[in-house]
Amino acid sequence: MTISLALRRGIRVVNRSKRLWFIFYAVLTLAALIPAAALTAIAFQSLGHSAWAEQLGRSLDLEWIGELIASYDAMPIWPVVAAVAGVVAISAIAHLFLLGGAIETFARRQWFSAALFFGGCGRNFWRIFRLALYCLILIAAVYGVNAGLAAIGEKIWGKGSEATPLVHWSWFRAAVILTLLGLVNLVFDYTAIRLVAEDSRQPFRGLWRSCRLLFANFGRTAGLAAVLWAIMLLLIAVYFGISQLFAQRTLAAVFVLLLVRQAMVLARIWSRLLFYSSQCEMYDGIAPAAVVRQECAPHV
């Protein structure tokens, strides 16, 4: 299995699973609407019939933020942080839930059906959830490495009189940490695929097996991941370029930008699903015996 082939097949599979995109889109949007509505309500409560709102239509006003905070007599930072953290946690759990269904659909090589998808969601949730917890430990370890590298930099250059070595060290540190986080992500993805493909309930064992598999085929697995990240970054760059064209000075412009942005959100979901579909294909290629082959009929 080549990177190119896995990618092509992955794109084909994702493109025929449009209903999957919309399930992910709906859940994500719902999760986003809740804190957005709450924050808007807090923020705009004071404006009501105020003429100042028009000014805010142009740009965020620091003085208004000051008034807003002052009107609460203290910075309402912790309740807001707690609420947002709660939404992030719930959203993450929902994502893990849906992921089981998505991988089930990709790994079984079947057309999307609600029974297959939601059956997969339910069947795979706990194993993927436990896998995510293990990966959280790995992520914590990566942050530990980050702290260690920062401490080394501080030890060598921290008491010096130049910021340059520390800035350059921070770039190196960022590269190391992003690579390590990318690897953790890779391990998570392939282990999740393995758990679903083998119908295994042993995420810890799966984790180590996936590591072995990954490093035995490191060029292809890491190469595919790099291409997938590049696609995601490209999409973001394209969006960034397009969004600069809209100044949001009229309702029409706001609406058009909203559409562009929703296209971007869908592209992001597509790209994330592409990670799994392509990696399923790759996994199939490098561990063919493990995958339960239930090819779908072409016209079902």
Place this chain on the structure above:
Amino acid sequence: MKRLLPAIALLAGFSAPAADAAMSDQIVRYNIRARLDPATKTIAGQETLTWRNESPDRIRELRFHLYLNAFQNQKSTFIRESGGELRSDKMSTDDWGYIEIKRMHKAEGGDLTHAIRFIHPDDDNADDQTVIAVALPDPVLPGGAITLDIDFVSKLPKVFARTGYHQDFFMVGQWFPKIGVYEKAGDRYAKQGAWNCHQFHANTEFFADYGVYDVSITTPSNYVVGATGVEQSAVEDPRNHQTTHRFYQEDVHDFAWTASPHFIRIERLFEPARAVGAADTAAAARLLGLPPEDLRLKPVRMILLIQPEHLWQAERHFRALENGLKWWGLWYGAYPYQTITVVDPPYGANGAGGMEYPTLITAGTNWWPGRHEYMLEVVIIHEFGHQYWYGMVGTNEFEESWLDEGFNTYSTDKIVDMVYGAGYLPVHVLGVPVSETLGLPRFTFGEMDRFGYLLYGKHDPVVRNGWQYYDSTQYGIDSYMRPGTLLRTLENYFGAQTMARIMRGWLERYRFHHPTSVDFEKLVNELSGRDMTWFFDQFVFGTNWLNYKVGSVQCDPIEVKLGSYVEIGKRITIDRKAADRIEKERKKKGERQSYRIVVKLVRDGESVFPVAMRMTLDNGDIVREQWDGRERWIKYEYTKASPVKSVVIDPEHKILLDGSFADNSYVAQPAPLPFVKWFANLVFWFQMVLP
């Protein structure tokens, strides 16, 4: 560095001690010989101080500041108050700073060392050793003088609270025994003659008499040295590779210096003919009502001591300094000294950044300041501005910090916002500025002042002793941002011309004196021709909050009223049907619908301020009202041919002290754009960051 010495020689005309008449009363004269030992971080000093008694009192005791003792242990008042933290900088607990007087005696004989005792005039902290009293065997008579020889050793702490060392960088401020200010009855707030010599507090800066400083500093020859005043000579002793730099300055009230082998020294001349355009001079002259010739500035030697890694930012430093020299000069008066030195502290010495001393200021940039982030500029212009508010107008920073910091914030922000415009907040990722790339909003410093005032402007009056504010944040807001907002409100109230003349008048009248807040109030009343006592009582000496708001707006079409009426001696009844008929007839005749509009304005805070109201009708008509704002609320009633479109209090946002602009207005049809826009933005941002 040394390569610039020929250029300095060319400007030798600057170097001789000034022969002009003294600008100040020169109460003190310091001759100091100081030797820096970089290994032990100590300065061995010999000080000869002459102090003149200008009061009618017989002075039997002298008082001195020993500021460095604030850093000698955790029992000092400074450390107790600050907890060892100031301006986000933490004091090192493994290397302390202190100052020891080894010997003090009168020049004509008579040892005074035994007569030194520590006192603590501000609090009950017997462990604080930042002020000493020296009992004199013979009083200093009115008009007389005393000369003392003082041997001292100053040990610098690791850089903290403006002074100290970091590696081989030395920022040497508050480093010598410095005599306090003897205030005779009638000076400032003094009812009888007394020393004004406060302990060193976490939230205070300094206060001293004007005088002459002649200071010789010996450092290793590879060190680049910068200091208050004009360098008279640099004499190298080749035997021990030490160089003695002699600096001289008259009419200043402090002396600080810096030394580091890594500084790159760049010198330029501020040439008014090149830097100040005729149009700018003419505009300033119009503003001040003065002939343009009166605004003529003088050339100034600008010296920049910059870190090698910031060398590429040298242009920005010079441009900011030139803007300072130009605008402060045009608005308030020409900078009177020959030099101004800007020190760029190295990475790790942030505690030394953003500080003012006479003719020497410390700036502070970062590794990569964004193109439209103006912290670098605002710090330089602000610290330069202290040459006026603190330097030339020598207010007491212990007791009335707003007179230097607040005035300076007001002036600096006007310059920065005018010259540079709104800037980005410094948001950096991995050392790289990202605000512009991310399209974050830009803010003016004036907006930031009001932001700070809104958040923290409630606990203390603006004027109070620095150590008595609720906390250090309150001190900061009340000294900088709130006065900045307050003075801009005053400017909006008077108009730019009157305010400009008041500020220039403040400098002209109190140049090289020690005025107070009350003096400023009197000057404002005099130059504006209005009694502004109400303003000062409420916003400078008081804590009352100001907020006016639109309480309610009611707009109803005037309809035929139902009921029973007597018309021409006959009782008639108008019921619904009759009313509809009358309305129909009116429309047929082309009579326009009238509206009854009732507007209620409310004074929500305790403070009173005259406010303007502007009501706009749908047909474009505008109704204006002026309310003296004294009552708790006021009602305006109108009958108009068009419904109301909007009602706005203080439509030009002149009263920046108003605690809320949001409730200052009412629009009949709120614009949906901002709500839709920000809600859509938030949804998208969450969609992108949520898993």
